[in-house]
Amino acid sequence: MDQLLQHCVNALVLGGTYALLGIGLTLIFGIMNVVNFTHGALYTFGAYAMYLAAVGLGINFYLALPVAVVAGLVLGAAIEFTLLRPLRRSDIDTTMLVMIGAGIILQSGALWIFGGVAKAIPNPMPDQPLNIGPVSVAWVRLFVFAAALVLIGVTYLTINRTRLGRAMRATFQDHDTAALMGVNVSLIYTATFAIGSALAAAAGALLGPVYVVFPQMGDLAAVKAFAIVILGGLGSIPGATIGGFILAFAEEIGAGYISSGYRDAMGFIIIIAVLLAKPTGLFARAERIG
Amino acid sequence: MPLTRRTTLAAMAFAFMASSAMAADPIKIGVNQPLTGAFAASGTYVVNGAKIAADEINAKGGVLGRKIELVIEDNKSNPTEAAAVAEKLITSDKVPVLLGAWGSSLTLATMPKLEEYSVPMVVETSSSGKITTSGNPFVFRISPPSAVEAEAFEPIAKKLGLKKVDFLVINNDWGRGAADDFSKMLKANGVQVGLVETMDQTSQDMSAQLAKLKASDADTIMVTAAVDQLTLLFKQMAALGLKKRVITTGGSQNPDQIIAQAGSAANDTLHLTTFLPWWPEKTPNAEATSYFLGEWKKRGFEFAGVTESFRGYDGIRTIAAGIAAGGAADPASIQKGLWAVNLSGLNGPIKFEKSGPKGKESGQSKPQVYLIEIKDQKIGHVQL
Numbered sequence: 001m002d003q004l005l006q007h008c009v010n011a012l013v014l015g016g017t018y019a020l021l022g023i024g025l026t027l028i029f030g031i032m033n034v035v036n037f038t039h040g041a042l043y044t045f046g047a048y049a050m051y052l053a054a055v056g057l058g059i060n061f062y063l064a065l066p067v068a069v070v071a072g073l074v075l076g077a078a079i080e081f082t083l084l085r086p087l088r089r090s091d092i093d094t095t096m097l098v099m100i101g102a103g104i105i106l107q108s109g110a111l112w113i114f115g116g117v118a119k120a121i122p123n124p125m126p127d128q129p130l131n132i133g134p135v136s137v138a139w140v141r142l143f144v145f146a147a148a149l150v151l152i153g154v155t156y157l158t159i160n161r162t163r164l165g166r167a168m169r170a171t172f173q174d175h176d177t178a179a180l181m182g183v184n185v186s187l188i189y190t191a192t193f194a195i196g197s198a199l200a201a202a203a204g205a206l207l208g209p210v211y212v213v214f215p216q217m218g219d220l221a222a223v224k225a226f227a228i229v230i231l232g233g234l235g236s237i238p239g240a241t242i243g244g245f246i247l248a249f250a251e252e253i254g255a256g257y258i259s260s261g262y263r264d265a266m267g268f269i270i271i272i273a274v275l276l277a278k279p280t281g282l283f284a285r286a287e288r289i290g
Numbered sequence: 291m292p293l294t295r296r297t298t299l300a301a302m303a304f305a306f307m308a309s310s311a312m313a314a315d316p317i318k319i320g321v322n323q324p325l326t327g328a329f330a331a332s333g334t335y336v337v338n339g340a341k342i343a344a345d346e347i348n349a350k351g352g353v354l355g356r357k358i359e360l361v362i363e364d365n366k367s368n369p370t371e372a373a374a375v376a377e378k379l380i381t382s383d384k385v386p387v388l389l390g391a392w393g394s395s396l397t398l399a400t401m402p403k404l405e406e407y408s409v410p411m412v413v414e415t416s417s418s419g420k421i422t423t424s425g426n427p428f429v430f431r432i433s434p435p436s437a438v439e440a441e442a443f444e445p446i447a448k449k450l451g452l453k454k455v456d457f458l459v460i461n462n463d464w465g466r467g468a469a470d471d472f473s474k475m476l477k478a479n480g481v482q483v484g485l486v487e488t489m490d491q492t493s494q495d496m497s498a499q500l501a502k503l504k505a506s507d508a509d510t511i512m513v514t515a516a517v518d519q520l521t522l523l524f525k526q527m528a529a530l531g532l533k534k535r536v537i538t539t540g541g542s543q544n545p546d547q548i549i550a551q552a553g554s555a556a557n558d559t560l561h562l563t564t565f566l567p568w569w570p571e572k573t574p575n576a577e578a579t580s581y582f583l584g585e586w587k588k589r590g591f592e593f594a595g596v597t598e599s600f601r602g603y604d605g606i607r608t609i610a611a612g613i614a615a616g617g618a619a620d621p622a623s624i625q626k627g628l629w630a631v632n633l634s635g636l637n638g639p640i641k642f643e644k645s646g647p648k649g650k651e652s653g654q655s656k657p658q659v660y661l662i663e664i665k666d667q668k669i670g671h672v673q674l
Contacts, residue, residue: 003505010497116330118518120551127554129529138529211494255498261461261488
């Protein structure tokens with residue numbers, strides 16, 4: 001029983017960051033119909049930005065986080081402006097190839113600048129874990145969990161409660177009509193990609209201090225993000241949130257009670273099951289976002 | 291063809307031309323290491339150690355009157371790439387000998403290529419038993435197989451009074467091989483073996499495995515993984531409040547890096563290593579150790595890397611000694627020469643003994659194994 005409780009707490013904390021990873025990806029796909037293959041690289045970028053800010057420049061840990069997120073926002077906007085905007089009328093294959101190329105450039109760039117050896121980001125939280133009965137959890141993980149929930153909440157509110165969000169949803173429903181109604185569709189695309197990128201960078205900046213930072217860290221993260229998005233349904237923010245938690249629970253319980261050797265396979269077993277039963281994903285409502 | 295004066299002359303002229311042409315050319319040594327991916331830190335250290343040896347050898351005039359040249363390729367911590375890199379080094383760069391490939395799965399994937407092209411390789415790090423028992427006569431290993439590590443650990447296990455041991459190992463030939471060999475030794479000594487948990491080499495979050503190990507009734511956890519994963523493990527153990535005796539194997543711990551990155555979470559852990567750079571005077575070849583450490587420092591590398599990089603240094607020195615002993619820089623002569631190597635390495639004499647099926651033996655040198663301890667974020671040598 002103690003072990004089960006510990007597994008559940010682990011899964012909950014892990015799920016928060018998985019959800020964050022999934023939302024950035026699902027947002028971009030839902031609104032722009034772009035499969036963002038730079039997602040993993042942006043996650044890595046966020047972690048290195050955090051490393052540079054916190055370790056390189058010596059900025060306070062809690063201030064370095066928003067710096068890394070803003071860096072992700074700016075990079076995302078730049079990618080959209082230089083690569084995606086000229087390709088707006090091209091087919092999905094071309095866009096996909098360009099994005100794969102951009103991802104490789106970003107990853108190789110990190111390798112070139114920082115080398116292949118992993119970097120650690122120290123955090124100011126106490127080393128001793130928080131103990132509640134038989135369950136222990138590190139303070140830094142609790143902080144990451146809380147920060148992830150805040151970011152998810154802010155994203156949800158931005159899309160459902162702001163003018164920008166309304167314009168984004170309108171563009172998603174019918175971008176020609178939205179354009180006719182005076183929505184600046186180009187700006188919406190840039191904003192969407194920038195927000196999605198910022199969320200990926202935020203996930204990297206949050207998890208960098210929990211794990212270690214290295215150029216290929218985004219590969220596994222991207223695979224998980226795609227899994228979460230497929231699980232939750234393409235374009236659905238609640239879907240990606242819940243999908244993130246489902247994946248975390250599947251991995252944690254699977255590794256704890258079935259076999260740790262198949263930990264990373266558990267998520268995919270669930271995805272296959274979901275796709276067989278409900279091919280659009282658990283929460284996809286056709287042509288809606290929010 | 292009957293040997294006439296003309297053909298003899300021609301042959302001599304050709305041989306002369308060939309040898310004078312070769313005297314200008316350096317002898318190439320292929321280095322197949324993980325410079326990116328999960329084992330990037332370790333592979334990079336090995337390469338830097340190898341470069342020190344090559345520079346030292348060249349400064350002393352090289353081998354057989356020729357300089358040596360390292361051709362370094364990245365196997366990306368991926369067995370498929372390791373085999374491809376070996377093939378590229380042999381067929382395109384025409385290297386007559388290789389150093390590689392760090393991990394057991396990487397080395398095992400490379401071995402069929404050695405056989406295919408009859409090119410010898412000095413294995414500097416891998417510890418899976420299979421490498422020197424599967425009948426590949428082109429393999430010469432200077433690192434200890436996990437059975438030798440387990441044997442060296444036997445008196446320690448008795449002294450520590452281990453009752454029940456769980457394992458947490460990397461899910462590849464290295465980790466599984468270590469779990470098998472240590473289990474065998476422990477069971478023979480009346481120690482119970484409990485859980486054998488595995489983790490993928492790319493895994494960053496091991497909390498599920500650790501929660502399971504926390505709930506087990508074993509007193510000790512034996513861990514086999516490389517430095518980056520060990521750092522994460524110690525941090526995650528501390529986060530789960532898991533307080534059991536932890537012993538790591540495999541010799542790729544880089545204890546100073548663990549202390550720097552995991553801090554107090556690394557306290558009270560034991561590590562089986564194959565080099566004692568903290569006390570050069572205690573190493574089998576103190577003079578060479580001091581030279582190596584001085585050179586490492588001069589090049590501005592982090593001290594933490596030396597427990598890994600000394601293998602690259604010893605590996606290249608072994609290869610150079612093999613070339614010298616073989617008398618020529620072709621694969622067959624080097625293979626023959628390696629059997630004659632008798633070198634004082636940084637971790638004891640390097641001298642190959644036959645291992646594996648008769649007629650197709652691999653070479654295995656038997657290095658020292660030590661136990662060190664991290665206490666109050668400092669490293670101590672556990673005397674036995």
